[in-house]
Amino acid sequence: MEGSRHAYPRCGAGLARLGGHREKIILPQETTEADIETQAITEANQIVSFPIEDVSLDFQVLGPTQKNPQDNEVLVVVSRKDRIEERVAAAEAAGLKTAIVDVDTYATLRAYEQITFQLPEDGRNQTVAIIDIGATTTHVNILHDNLPVYQREHPFGGQILTQEISRRFDLPTEEAEDAKRKGLLPESYESEVLRPFLDAVSVEIQRALQFFFSSTPYQSVDHILLAGGCASIPSLDEVVFSKMQTSTLLANPFSKMAISSRVKARQLAADAPALFVVCGLALRRFDPE
Numbered sequence: 001m002e003g004s005r006h007a008y009p010r011c012g013a014g015l016a017r018l019g020g021h022r023e024k025i026i027l028p029q030e031t032t033e034a035d036i037e038t039q040a041i042t043e044a045n046q047i048v049s050f051p052i053e054d055v056s057l058d059f060q061v062l063g064p065t066q067k068n069p070q071d072n073e074v075l076v077v078v079s080r081k082d083r084i085e086e087r088v089a090a091a092e093a094a095g096l097k098t099a100i101v102d103v104d105t106y107a108t109l110r111a112y113e114q115i116t117f118q119l120p121e122d123g124r125n126q127t128v129a130i131i132d133i134g135a136t137t138t139h140v141n142i143l144h145d146n147l148p149v150y151q152r153e154h155p156f157g158g159q160i161l162t163q164e165i166s167r168r169f170d171l172p173t174e175e176a177e178d179a180k181r182k183g184l185l186p187e188s189y190e191s192e193v194l195r196p197f198l199d200a201v202s203v204e205i206q207r208a209l210q211f212f213f214s215s216t217p218y219q220s221v222d223h224i225l226l227a228g229g230c231a232s233i234p235s236l237d238e239v240v241f242s243k244m245q246t247s248t249l250l251a252n253p254f255s256k257m258a259i260s261s262r263v264k265a266r267q268l269a270a271d272a273p274a275l276f277v278v279c280g281l282a283l284r285r286f287d288p289e
């Protein structure tokens with residue numbers, strides 16, 4: 001969130017992502033920065049269940065509200081401090097200094113802007129579900145008319161497939177993970193392990209969309225965009241399309257970017273859905289200190 005200097009570290013080259021609580025508050029335009037901060041803390045107290053000392057918060061003035069131009073809409077983002085510290089420590093362990101910590105939904109929406117050109121009417125009037133399937137979590141972000149209308153996380157991911165490979169073929173987890181990515185597994189893998197997993201992914205997506213339909217006025221989605229490491233599993237898009245009967249695309253945020261000659265284009269295309277959020281983070285603006 002540009003322009004603020006609160007609890008987030010802003011001092012180097014790394015970027016980290018986290019889920020966080022987000023809320024909009026309305027304040028008179030003349031509210032000073034110090035008073036906005038006080039109000040943001042009051043708001044944070046209401047939206048989180050843990051002690052305020054354990055919280056990092058940030059805010060951004062979005063601009064006048066539609067109802068009353070004398071009032072400003074202010075976005076408040078709150079996260080547990082320890083969740084931020086964990087990510088900063090991970091970046092440090094990789095030799096990076098964290099400049100900014102951002103909410104992954106925002107990074108997802110930024111990466112999404114790179115692929116709207118692949119959608120009818122550049123995404124206008126369309127309902128688009130971005131399904132990011134990671135190792136343990138599936139993040140669902142749904143947009144209508146290119147604006148976010150729904151966000152939820154489900155505890156489902158590729159770790160389930162790794163564990164099943166490890167169990168069936170009696171492999172340590174690391175080897176199972178490696179064999180999964182390289183596709184180096186016995187013939188029975190496809191029909192007995194992979195296919196049931198792909199069906200489970202489809203059921204999970206179906207369920208996620210049911211949650212969306214039952215908690216919003218929407219009754220259908222026009223496109224599914226698959227992102228996250230699991231989107232690299234061969235034929236996942238075909239299985240999802242055939243189960244859901246909804247246009248399904250692999251989310252490649254680099255498809256309209258010029259690629260440096262130092263980057264292996266084929267490898268980048270294979271890893272692109274896994275780099276969706278990362279790409280959104282990298283596209284973020286921030287004010288250098």
Ligand SMILES: Nc1ncnc2c1ncn2[C@@H]1O[C@H](COP(=O)(O)OP(=O)(O)OP(=O)(O)O)[C@@H](O)[C@H]1O
Pocket residue numbers: 133134135136137138157158159162177180181182227228229230232233234274
């Ligand atoms: N080529 C591939 N084939 C199969 N699975 C893959 C491939 N590449 C990555 N994965 C799987 O994708 C998952 C990791 O995805 P991703 O990098 O999006 O996760 P993450 O964002 O770190 O996790 P989470 O969102 O759950 O916290 C792992 O389960 C990994 O095994």
Ligand SMILES: [Mg+2]
Pocket residue numbers: 132133134135137228
């Ligand atoms: Mg993820």
